[in-house]
Amino acid sequence: MHQNIVREHFLAFELNILNRKGNCVWRIVWVAVIWNVWIHRNNIVFSNMVLDVLEIFTSVQEKTWAWITCTYRNSQFWYSDWCLNSIICLRSIS
Secondary structure: OOHHHHHHHHHHOOOOOOOHHHHHHHHHHHHHHHHHHHHHHHHHHHHOOOOOHHHHHHHHHHHHHHHHHHHOOOOOOOHHHHHHOHHHHHHHOO
16 A cells, blocks of 8 residues: 555544544544554464454553553543543543
8 A cells, every 4th residue: 555545544534523633533443443454464464363353442542541641641531431431531621
């Protein structure tokens, strides 16, 4: 895939209901999805694992919550909040 296409997809990954900072944080989700799909793909190819969409989804939730709460120390939501309503969590980051 050409790097400009990846860059354009990344920059297009935003939500109109979030402010600028919220969309910067939202892009962490994009990175986590791409990262986890890549890692899972490598496990399938090199370790003969089988596709497990639930594992990918759960890993994305865990990583995004960890990355956001470590990067934005003022984020005050629990992992369970993130799993239940991530948009509200994103809006709470100032």
